[in-house]
Amino acid sequence: MQFTKMHGIGNDFIMVDCLGEDGRALAQQARAQAVALCDRKFGIGGDGVILVLPGETVAYQMRMLNPDGSEAEMCGNGIRCFAKFLYDRGHGKDQAELPVETGAGLLHVAVQAGADGKAATVRVDMGEPVLIPALVPTTLGEGESPVVSLPIEAAGRTLLVTAVSMGNPHAVIFVDNVKDYPLEQVGPFVESHAAFPKRTNTEFIEVISENETKFRVWERGAAETLACGTGACASVVAGVLNGKTGRRVLVHLPGGDLDIEWSEADNHVYMTGAAADVFEGNWVG
Numbered sequence: 001m002q003f004t005k006m007h008g009i010g011n012d013f014i015m016v017d018c019l020g021e022d023g024r025a026l027a028q029q030a031r032a033q034a035v036a037l038c039d040r041k042f043g044i045g046g047d048g049v050i051l052v053l054p055g056e057t058v059a060y061q062m063r064m065l066n067p068d069g070s071e072a073e074m075c076g077n078g079i080r081c082f083a084k085f086l087y088d089r090g091h092g093k094d095q096a097e098l099p100v101e102t103g104a105g106l107l108h109v110a111v112q113a114g115a116d117g118k119a120a121t122v123r124v125d126m127g128e129p130v131l132i133p134a135l136v137p138t139t140l141g142e143g144e145s146p147v148v149s150l151p152i153e154a155a156g157r158t159l160l161v162t163a164v165s166m167g168n169p170h171a172v173i174f175v176d177n178v179k180d181y182p183l184e185q186v187g188p189f190v191e192s193h194a195a196f197p198k199r200t201n202t203e204f205i206e207v208i209s210e211n212e213t214k215f216r217v218w219e220r221g222a223a224e225t226l227a228c229g230t231g232a233c234a235s236v237v238a239g240v241l242n243g244k245t246g247r248r249v250l251v252h253l254p255g256g257d258l259d260i261e262w263s264e265a266d267n268h269v270y271m272t273g274a275a276a277d278v279f280e281g282n283w284v285g
């Protein structure tokens, strides 16, 4: 199985091209072997596997598997890698925006090329955040009101969480000092807390100013990673809902920066950031 290793600000993925004749078989193999592929000692190593598939209503479809083998509805850093993967191979080069089917619906990506003519940064229309508790999904809150800084008990602490879905679930927690926060102690308990029936990604956010935050994440099915695009989007939505940030924020993640805007005009969240190739190979496992 041929693969390309890519990353979006340090969130690294094994990309499998399933557009050809043998695409269905490759996708099946990659799904079955996602845990082995992502293993950093015995496999290729990655924060996930991304399947580049033909779409049903448009040309392309993205699917994402976590290192624990579970399938995620969406992946923000992954979709930028997906866009670069296609662009650098000549797909959709003549289109200003490329529609991509995802588990979070149809999203649109716009590539900005570098001096070498290859995709350098990608702007993604991530769609509207989902705030209705039952759809996040979370059992917190009441009726259709957003869950904004409601308490949960986890790891012997009371944590105030804001629940946002960007197709996949996020619990956002604001902290004073993100660098020293015991994320590896708290993260696993929030991930599998009873208030989140599909488990959750958990973002820990330190606000620097109205337009700048520092970010760390404990990802569902992946533990701590260097970046999470959907998480960065969710964190800005949470920042606005809590009155802690403006609508446009430069998010500093351990692997790099993302420019996130929750547009007042159309209620969509826009994410802009880099995507990069690392190497290509042939999986013989």
Ligand SMILES: N[C@@H](CCC[C@H](N)C(=O)O)C(=O)O
Residues within 6 Å of the ligand: 011, 048, 064, 066, 071, 072, 073, 074, 075, 076, 077, 078, 168, 169, 201, 219, 220, 221, 222, 225, 227, 228, 229, 230, 231
């Ligand atoms: N790192 C990704 C999110 C990957 C999926 C996540 N672990 C989940 O299970 O929802 C991103 O950049 O959004």
